[in-house]
Amino acid sequence: MAIFKTQITYLCSVEDKQQRYFLEIAYDGTAYHGWQVQNNAVSVQQKLNEALHKILRSPIETIGAGRTDTGVHAKQLFVHFDYPADHIPTVSKFLHSLNALLPHDISALDLQAVEPDAHARFDATQRSYEYHIHFRKDPFLINKSWQLRDVPDVTLMNRAAQFLLGKQDFGAFSKAHTQVFTNICTVVRAEWVLQNDRLVFHITADRFLRNMVRAIVGTLLDIGLKNKNAASIVDVINSQDRAQAGTSVPAHGLYLTEVIYPYIKRS
Template sequence: MEDSLQRFFLEIAYDGTAYHGWQVQENAISVQQRLNEALHKILRYPIETVGAGRTDTGVHAKQLFVHLDIPVGRTKNEDRFLHSLNALLPHDIAVYRILPVEQDAHARFDATERAYEYHVHFCKNPFLLNKSWQLRDAPDVALMNQAAAFLVGTQDFECFSKSHTQVYTNICTVTQAYWQETNGGLVFHITANRFLRNMVRAIVGTLLDIGLKKKTPEFILDVIGSKDRSKAGTSVPAHGLYLTKIVYPYIDTTF
């Protein structure tokens, strides 16, 4: 007799430095692989996790949701389950919550909003190694924010997508995009309903060209209109990028 299954969401976070991204790969270690291995040891059941999205090699996640189906009754004590799972996971991956959801809930397709941050700093800091990108010259934040305002809205962002990526559409709705000054650095914030592969890193590279006065703020309109990746700026290093928030209509993701 087959086990009855209950669908759950897991809220996880990870430092992506040691991993080749979120998604399972044949010849490289990923976050998803380590999570699946730990879940299998605890549940003694072939677990398949589905993430809200993929992150590339070296990218971090402050909040990522995954869904999985677990035989009924095997997670009665949620605190014990989370403690055991975290004990089996490496130090750079953590699980914060396990949430029962409807059987048709989907971590990827049900997400209505995603948010990223990109961190840069200006002085050598060993504590920011692999966590932020060090810039030699400080860019003009006002110019970058002027340009970032042109990103807000629903439009075709093919120009910022990695080449030869197969997606059903390049249309995304960006609801906010701005730079914030911090102590010794800057953080770029961007929120949208969906993102294309490499999109945030390409946007940051383009905005930094504007901030360093290589281009004018209006240049970003020409880039978007071109739908040509070669017109945009260089893709910045992965280690400054963080997935920070995912929103669903039926769960509280601000916990």
């Protein structure tokens, strides 16, 4: 830590050329009121900005690929920030120092220099989520997966999930008053995978509306638990009415798992 600090103890001058960086992070969202900075609650972004400020000795404002709600986890999230390139040492030293300052439930995974106009939110071409469900009481899955008593009809839910594929209006699954320009999304994967006593829903799209995945999962579970017709989800989609969709499932089973950019290599 001391070696790192001696290289950046000076403040940046206004003449220093700014470099844009993409920082890859992961976090357990249990202790946080979501990703975005809030006035009266602790968020992941707040903790990250504070740690970067201490290391870089300058106020840092990060912009994330998107927001996650209270209790939602991220296996991969990218943020961008600007800082003079000559003032940051090697990536390994930077990550080591940043992880030493971050709470135990937030991890910095990688740092990449990108073009000045690269944007963590607007340049993402694809995002993937998982929703985790388990059926047997497991103390190690508390706040990491949602426990259900009854096992739904997975085959029926996968038939219904196929109606989600393609480009269409997903307003029926969106939280109201989110101030987005459009509810159109293109879903390329929607699939349930059952393994022993664990059930995981995988969904990938070019973009997601707020609360969209949790509402979709709730709607599909209604079909699988109540033996509804798989095609009934089409009526929900066409209604563009949130009241027609299922109840939003608890946040702690949801994970943002991957964000894709045209210029970031996939690990």
